[in-house]
Amino acid sequence: MxxxxxxxxxxxxxxxxxxxxxxxxxxxxxxxxxxxxxxxxxxxxxxxxxxxxxxxxxxxxxxxxxxxxxxxxxxxxxxxAHISAPTRVRRYLSRFMVVVVVALSIEGLVGTFKALHEKPELLPHAASVLVAAGVLLSGWGVFIRFNKAAEELEPEAMEAAKSEDAKIDE
Structure with missing residues (x-):
């Protein structure tokens, strides 16, 4: 193992x-x-x-x-890290979601500018990317809200996650 x-x-x-x-x-x-x-x-x-x-x-x-x-x-x-405790899942997923939501938002804006300058008929496609980023952001917020309640049931998992942070600070 x-x-x-x-x-x-x-x-x-x-x-x-x-x-x-x-x-x-x-x-x-x-x-x-x-x-x-x-x-x-x-x-x-x-x-x-x-x-x-x-x-x-x-x-x-x-x-x-x-x-x-x-x-x-x-x-x-x-x-x-062992991704099993609610705190660790939230923190791990949140790091990826920040990257994905920001990337989708930037790509949606870039797509909007490109569509305005090149092919205006592609504007709905760029708008759908921005809508997807908004939906993803909303879903992420709901996940964090529900996950927060689960974290309160396992306070020792929060302490374990905080102790893992010391490895990064070294």
């Missing part, structure tokens, strides 16, 4: 590193796209705006990738 635990910790660490590398790659791509947008300022203004919006979207994806890497590394490698 210790072998499997070590294997999965190593696998999670490797995945965290891969997410960081992908984030760096996408950031470089966003910088190139942003630089190209600056180069086209004197020419076509619409093309420059589209490229700047594309760079923002790429940066949003890079940030999401980096946040996922941080969450995986902190939760699975550093803390070696």
């Amino acid at each position: 210790k072998f499997l635990k070590g294997f999965f910790s190593t696998a999670h660490a490797l995945l965290g590193i891969l997410f960081v590398l992908v984030s760096v790659l996408i950031t470089v791509l966003a910088i190139k796209t942003g630089w190209a947008a600056i180069g086209t300022i004197g020419g076509n203004g619409d093309e420059s705006a589209e490229m700047a919006i594309e760079a923002i979207g790429l940066l949003a994806i890079a940030v999401v990738s980096l946040q996922i890497a941080q969450t995986i590394t902190e939760e699975e490698v550093v803390r070696d």
Whole structure:
């Protein structure tokens, strides 16, 4: 069993590193796209705006990738947390939900700007992404509300989760 635990910790660490590398790659791509947008300022203004919006979207994806890497590394490698207590489930899920909701919101805004400049008929699609982010945020709030009641039934689980936080602060 210790072998499997070590294997999965190593696998999670490797995945965290891969997410960081992908984030760096996408950031470089966003910088190139942003630089190209600056180069086209004197020419076509619409093309420059589209490229700047594309760079923002790429940066949003890079940030999401980096946040996922941080969450995986902190939760699975550093803390070696056991996701069973209500407190731990809420905290773990909340870290991912922040990333997903922010990413969806940014992508929805980027999609809205792109649709306005390129194809206005795609505006309902961009709006549906923003609505999905709102529904996800609302569902997350309901989950936290119900989970808070479960946490009150297990105060020792809250203390155990707080003690795991000390590993991150070191």
